[in-house]
Structures are given as structure tokens and as C-alpha cells.
Amino acid sequence: MYKCDVNKMANKINTFAQFGDAGHGGVTRYSLSEEAIMARDEFVKRMEAIGAVIECDDLANMYATIPGSDPEAKRIVMGSHCDSVRNGGNYDGILGVMGAMEVLETIVEQEIPHKHPMTAMIFTNEEGSEFPPCMMCSGTMCHDYMPERFRGNFEFNKMMASESIWNPGVTFGEKLSTFKYKGDIANRMSPEKYKALFELHIEQGPILEDAGKDVGVVTCVLGQMIYRVKFYGQAAHAGTFPMKKRKDAFFAASGALRYLHEEIDKLGHEDLVYTTGEVVIRPCVNTVIPDFFDFSIDVRHENPEVLDQVRNILLSLDGKEWDGCPCEVVLGWNRDTVYFNEELVGYVRESVEELEIPYMDINSGAGHDAQYVSYMIPTTMIFVVSKDGLSHTELEFSTPEQCTNGASVMLNAVLKADKA
């Protein structure tokens, strides 16, 4: 068994945490930002130091490749993203990039024999923090390999026209066109050139920690649906309009939200998660009764029948009135459960067992670039335990040892795939 080095991993964690350091323990590092360039510059510096060749594709996805013994063999690629959410942590995404670098460095330093070229990779704009949607560039790259019903979500022109959330009028395509690491479409990952993808990532949930495990062998990415639940009220003056006559969209939504929790919880599925994270209220003035309130609901489960049960509860609200306000339920996003490649999952499981690291099988509630790549080439993921299950917050944490364990599992799994 080969092992990665905890000191080198700790050095990477500390270094990359500086790029976009928000001053209180985490980072804000949007895709295509100055901070993202700093992280990518560091990636180039470290990969060139071990003799890797750097390539970029037209979506600014980056590839650092070391040769294998067979110049004709397809590449085995490891990667994740280096962009973060606003006030995000130092592990989500970047761990998979650091882990991939660590694996290549270990292979070069320990002169580990391997047949296939090995690539460390950065995906552009996984979070979609400034330019939605998330997983934009893996989705666009894998567009032609996706089931037809999802393709519309990731058409190239639509992605290029994606507008900045912070600077309306500025598009992703405009910002990409002058980005330092924009390259050639010929460099995109393809089944002709690439054999398999491994993505190392933090779990972003508390399941491994609660079970006392360091590593998760990921078997699938959960099916997900996002709806918007909208309520239409009547604006009127806070000081003059009698309570009895009001149609208050916020009040209506609060009742519907409590109802949804009750009904969904009655289904009794312990592993079901649903989240109402985004809210729009209009006009949002303290002296005016709200005439519009809209919340998102994100629902995830492996079993499509469970998702259907929740969908039925949601759709039962559509067209109904709550506290005098008509309700409308609109689908925003929908994807099936994606199962990872069984052979690759097996290599990961063998590696973690051989390394005697405490592990368990797990599914991914979060979406990842790997799920789209899995439509194109054999793909799998490895999870590292998250402290308190926290992610998308500055409190995100995994120890250098845990991160290194994840990288060591990836190193050995990649070498098994190399021999296959």
C-alpha cells in the first residue's frame, strides 16, 4: 500500500486557505475571480514542479498530467473544484484538487510504476455562486452524454449567457472570455482520451462522524428535485388596512411551510432531506403588507418513489388558497439518482480496507461534478468525514490526517484502476 504525506497535505490546506481568506476562518472564492486565479496559479506552480503538463479547455477546466509507461493509454483523472460559496470553508471542492495533486506528487516522488497518464483537474464554477447553475462546466462538458431530459439545463449558449447574481448584465461568457485560464475546446475531457474519474470530497454531512468513520465509499448521488412555492397576496398600508381584510403572502407562506413539514414528516422516511433555503418577498418594506412570498424547497432521496410521495404533497398545494392567498407550485430542477461505476467503487472499497481506515458505504446528498462525468466515463467518489457535518459555512473542518487518509485511498484506488 502506498500512502500520502500528512505534512504535505497540511501545507496545501494552509496555502489554499489564503486564496480568498474572508478573515474569519473560511474563504469566499467565486469562480473566475482574482481569488480563483491565485488558487489556479498555485496549482500550476506545484504541478509544473513535478513535471506535469498543464492544459485548459474552453470552459477553463484545467488539467495537469504526468505521463504513464504506455503513451497510448487513456488518462486516469482525479479532480474537483476550487471555487467556493460566499463565506464557505477551506475543504469543499478544494480538497479534491489538493488530493489529486498529492496523489500525483506521491507517484512522482515514490516513482510508483503506472501505465496510464495521470491527471489532476480543476472544474470551473461548480458552486454557481456568482453565475448559476451549479456544476455548470461539468454539465456543459458532459451535455452530449446526458439523458436527453437534462440536456436543456446545460446548453453551451445558455451557460455562457448566465448572468452574474451580483452584477446584473455581466455574463459568465463575458467573464470567461478574458479569463487567464480559458483554453481550447480540444482539451476537454472525452471518452476517447480519458479512462476514469475519481473525485475526493468532504462528506458535507454528519453520517461518517456519527458512525466513527474517516472515509465514505460513495455509491450514488441522490435524486433531487427543487420546487418554488409561491403565494400571491395584496399589498396595502401597514397602518391603515384592517387585519380582517388582509391577504398577507408571508403569513400564508408561514402556514404552508408548517403544513409541509407536518405532512412530509408523516411519511416517516428517516433518510429523506428537504430544505427551504431561498426566499423572495415583495415589496419587503416594513410598512407594507407583502403581496408576494416565494420559497424554494429542495428534496433529496435515493428512491424515486419517495420523491414522488413528497411531490404529491407539494403539488396538493398548487392552486389552493392559504390565508386568502392563492398558492402556485413550480418545478425548478429535477435529477435522477446517479449510481457510480461498480468496478471503481470496488477499487475504492478494497483500498480503504487494505489501508485499515475506518469506512462505510455512503450515498451523496450533495450534487458533484462527478455525477455529470459519470454519464461520460466510469466515475466514482471518495468522501472524507466532516466535523459536525458542517459545510457551505466557514466552520467546515476535517483534520489533515483525515484529508490525507482520503488522498491515500484515492492513490491506491487509482493504481488499481491503472492495472485493470
Add this chain to the structure above:
Amino acid sequence: MYKCDVNKMANKINTFAQFGDAGHGGVTRYSLSEEAIMARDEFVKRMEAIGAVIECDDLANMYATIPGSDPEAKRIVMGSHCDSVRNGGNYDGILGVMGAMEVLETIVEQEIPHKHPMTAMIFTNEEGSEFPPCMMCSGTMCHDYMPERFRGNFEFNKMMASESIWNPGVTFGEKLSTFKYKGDIANRMSPEKYKALFELHIEQGPILEDAGKDVGVVTCVLGQMIYRVKFYGQAAHAGTFPMKKRKDAFFAASGALRYLHEEIDKLGHEDLVYTTGEVVIRPCVNTVIPDFFDFSIDVRHENPEVLDQVRNILLSLDGKEWDGCPCEVVLGWNRDTVYFNEELVGYVRESVEELEIPYMDINSGAGHDAQYVSYMIPTTMIFVVSKDGLSHTELEFSTPEQCTNGASVMLNAVLKADKA
């Protein structure tokens, strides 16, 4: 009895509705905007046409004055504001300006004898739509006459530093300094120069309409308090964090909102109004559990004991946990009920009776510039019925006849004050 002219009033309504016309029946006319300048230019044009002298003070409050028979007599002033909320209507504020103009025009055209100089007035930034707070310039002008406990709200330097909601970094003072109608502090309204103020305004509620009345004789402005109710949760990933472990600030707030409605409604005060119109949610991302949710609650009633009952319910939440999220209740704003000058209220009541217009006594749930002026000189208000009680929306409407009735009541009341 004298009467104003419905055709001239209709002409004013149609003319002023153009300045800031949002294209679907209402206006967006922020204070100090180009649209506000257009409205003020029209005011100047029409007032100069009847020989009025235009003055502006350092807060850009504007005064158009015609002389009376006694050059030593104090002025009687009528006025309101010409700024609107976003997508507001064609009556809130501007009706009081149009009514004041109509009164002066009628006095000049009909050569109605009067002793006191008569002034039509525009207050700057009543709505506080771009630069909070509302009633900024009447409040600042009347600062020294206010009860000490409110003075801090309207200190000149604080008001000048008020930041734009839309362009952070731009202050009210900066925008005012280059505003076309900024004038001299010597021109401010004062008890030495002004005898009384009348403000004509739409009711902004449905009480007059429901009672079949055209005009309201306003006796007071209701006491008001605004609190913020805040909930602190824990951000975590939508797809990975089990439901049982969540601290969802939006879910917590929804429960507290339903509870507040239940408890406040149990008090059984029919004429109590409370509104939760403004919401802050963080991070407001559909894949992240909200870690912060904050809503405003605006409560109004004439009786301070009723306000205290509601305050007690609100404060009972402070420090408690809702669905795992600690709650904090913070006072934002507070004012006593302001009673208008009894003599002036009497002149209004006599006038509406003599004109045989259906009327009733009413209090004002909304705040108005008149409430601050009442700390400085005798003041009162006249309400015109609002269709469906709607205001702060483009659906705001009163007929030209109803508006003219309001102006005629003001004309006769002003002439009674002139003789007193």
C-alpha cells in the same frame, strides 16, 4: 362656501401621474430623483402662474406663497410630499400638494379675501424609499420641537449621512447638495413665521369607503412601534444534513409568526393592526439551511396600553428557542399617538358639514409629515376616501370628485383659520 374645481383637479392628477410613470398605472418617484424634479418644476410653473413666490429651505422643502391683506400676519401652510414608494400610486402625498395648489388657485381666481399669507408646500423625502427613514425632512425640521426621546431619530448630521438603499455609499446629504431645489436654512418653516399647517391626504385604508364617506376628519396619528424578530440557526448543506439535527432559522420564524398572530389576535382589539412586511434571510441559497431569519413587525394603535400588551407578547419571545433557534427581539422604532390641534380639527369638521359632504372622524394609522409639524405649530389633516383601502400600490385610487371634495374642505377650513 367656496368650492374647488373638479376639472382643474383632474388635470392636476393626470399631469402629475406622468412624472415617474412606471407604465402600469402608478409611479416610482423617489425623493431627489429626476422624476421628483419634474414634479417640482410643474409645481413652480403653476404656482408662479398665480403670482406665488417660491422659496426652498436647506432640506429642499419647497414653499409657494401668495400674500394676504396683512403683511405682518403669519403664513397658513398646506402641503404634503411628492415622492412615492417603488411602484406606488398617483395619490399618496401628491394629492396634498395638488390640493394645496388648488386652494391657492381658487383663492386667487375667485379673489377670496384673506388676511394671512397662504402657502402651498412640498416636503422632501416623506417616504424614505431610497434614503431612510420616512418623514426625514419634516422630522429634521421639527427636531428642536420634538419630545426629547424622539430627537435622536432626526439629527441633521445623521439624516445627511443616510445611505441609499440602492447605491450603498451614496448619502442623502451628497445627493441633496447638488439638488436643483436645495435652498437656505432661513426659509425653513418656524413658529415665528407660520400659524398653522393643514395636510390633505388619502386615507390609505378602507374605513371611509366601508362607511360610505368621502372625507375623514383626522383627530390623531396612531402610536406605532416597530420591532425586529431575529432567529439564529445553523447553516448546513441541503443534501447531506439530517432533518433531526437541523436548526433552520426560516422554519423557526414561521412557527413564531403563527404563534404571534394567535396570541395577538386573542387580545381581541379590532382596531389593532400589525404587519410583518420586511424579511432578511441568510444565506438565501436553495441548497443551504438558513442560519438567520429576521422579520419586522409594525404595530399600531391609539391606546398605549394596547401597544404594551402586544409588546409583552413580543418580548416574551426574546431569549426563547424556536425549533432549536434562539430568538432575539429588538426595538426599531417607537412613537406616541399624536393628537391634532382641536381648533383646526373643528374648522375641518365645520367645513365638511357646511359643504354637506359625507364624512366621519377618523384616526391615521399611517405616519405623515403633519405629525412632526404638530410638535411645532397647530396642525391637522383631512383624509380623502381610498378605493378598496389600497395604498403603496399602483392600484391606489380616489375619484377626481372625491379629491376635489377634500380640497374644498381644506379651502374652507383654511379660511376659518384665517379669520381666527
